[in-house]
Amino acid sequence: MTYEQFSKYSFLLDRTARRVKQYAQRKFKQQAFDVTVDQWLVLKNLSESEALSQSELAHLVFKDHPTLTRIIDILCKKGYVARLPHPQDRRSFQLLLTDTGKEKVLELKPQVSEIRQEAWKNLNQDDFNEFKRILDTIYTNLED
Amino acid sequence: MTYEQFSKYSFLLDRTARRVKQYAQRKFKQQAFDVTVDQWLVLKNLSESEALSQSELAHLVFKDHPTLTRIIDILCKKGYVARLPHPQDRRSFQLLLTDTGKEKVLELKPQVSEIRQEAWKNLNQDDFNEFKRILDTIYTNLED
DNA sequence: CAAATATACTTAGTGTAACAACTAATTTTT
DNA sequence: AAAAATTAGTTGTTACACTAAGTATATTTG
Numbered sequence: 528m529t530y531e532q533f534s535k536y537s538f539l540l541d542r543t544a545r546r547v548k549q550y551a552q553r554k555f556k557q558q559a560f561d562v563t564v565d566q567w568l569v570l571k572n573l574s575e576s577e578a579l580s581q582s583e584l585a586h587l588v589f590k591d592h593p594t595l596t597r598i599i600d601i602l603c604k605k606g607y608v609a610r611l612p613h614p615q616d617r618r619s620f621q622l623l624l625t626d627t628g629k630e631k632v633l634e635l636k637p638q639v640s641e642i643r644q645e646a647w648k649n650l651n652q653d654d655f656n657e658f659k660r661i662l663d664t665i666y667t668n669l670e671d
Numbered sequence: 672m673t674y675e676q677f678s679k680y681s682f683l684l685d686r687t688a689r690r691v692k693q694y695a696q697r698k699f700k701q702q703a704f705d706v707t708v709d710q711w712l713v714l715k716n717l718s719e720s721e722a723l724s725q726s727e728l729a730h731l732v733f734k735d736h737p738t739l740t741r742i743i744d745i746l747c748k749k750g751y752v753a754r755l756p757h758p759q760d761r762r763s764f765q766l767l768l769t770d771t772g773k774e775k776v777l778e779l780k781p782q783v784s785e786i787r788q789e790a791w792k793n794l795n796q797d798d799f800n801e802f803k804r805i806l807d808t809i810y811t812n813l814e815d
Numbered sequence: 816c817a818a819a820t821a822t823a824c825t826t827a828g829t830g831t832a833a834c835a836a837c838t839a840a841t842t843t844t845t
Numbered sequence: 846a847a848a849a850a851t852t853a854g855t856t857g858t859t860a861c862a863c864t865a866a867g868t869a870t871a872t873t874t875g
Contacts, residue, residue, distance in 0.1 A: 545690035550813040669694040
């Protein structure tokens with residue numbers, strides 16, 4: 528590996544991640560989803576295992592606590608999520624989807640899937656496996 | 672490709688890009704580089720072809736104009752970059768590294784390279800080629 | 816059981832990203 | 846040459862990422 532390559536992988540990675548997010552966000556907006564890409568990630572994960580605390584959810588979506596706090600704030604304000612007091616621990620909340628939130632997830636899931644597929648044109652299953660392997664390796668290489 | 676995979680590539684990509692940036696940023700801070708990761712990218716590109724306009728530079732680093740304006744603002748304030756009036760076009764600037772800016776680039780270049788290599792442990796040249804191919808494919812798939 | 820420590824979450828501050836709207840200067844069109 | 850369109854850059858707004866510091870509650874330790 529040469530110096531130039533080392534300096535480039537981070538650039539390519541950042542550039543592509545931004546484009547992927549931007550592309551999805553634009554579609555989300557055009558189709559009036561009423562949530563951002565990150566809000567969708569949180570909503571979807573919550574729909575798959577409800578009654579999580581914010582810490583548990585933060586861990587699931589790999590976002591830090593302050594970021595998650597604010598995303599939850601917004602989702603509560605929009606009426607998709609509710610913070611219930613945790614029965615045993617008064618420091619924490621149980622996060623629940625409201626009925627509106629559940630409907631939103633059901634409505635958006637196939638549409639998001641559609642949008643996501645666009646990036647994967649001209650690429651196949653092997654490519655995905657390679658992609659995942661390399662990304663995961665980088666990720667764990669930089670683990671604290 | 673299944674639905675689950677489509678929903679996952681963007682997650683893996685975003686997660687890894689953030690970790691790579693965060694890792695580098697932490698090192699930058701520990702070693703008192705006095706610039707952020709994004710500011711470094713701009714500085715480095717400027718050192719490789721000076722007297723660019725902001726538009727040209729924005730194009731090089733794949734950042735949009737408002738973002739670049741703000742990064743340049745900071746780099747000027749820190750004394751690494753100067754905006755000179757463009758001789759032919761009064762709308763635009765020529766961006767130049769100051770002497771301090773040039774020194775900074777020379778000083779940081781090997782140190783940044785060192786930091787960047789960390790991510791690439793257990794991965795080789797073939798992996799890089801695959802990685803680049805897939806990222807570039809995704810990028811162009813989502814081109815406007 | 817009181818003191819120290821840890822955990823859950825929030826707030827504050829800085830930086831970046833994207834979009835929209837804006838000013839000023841330049842180029843094109845008619 | 847005036848009007849229209851384009852280009853260069855800035856400003857404003859919303860949202861996210863990360864760090865650090867703060868509050869409140871729980872848990873552990875002496």
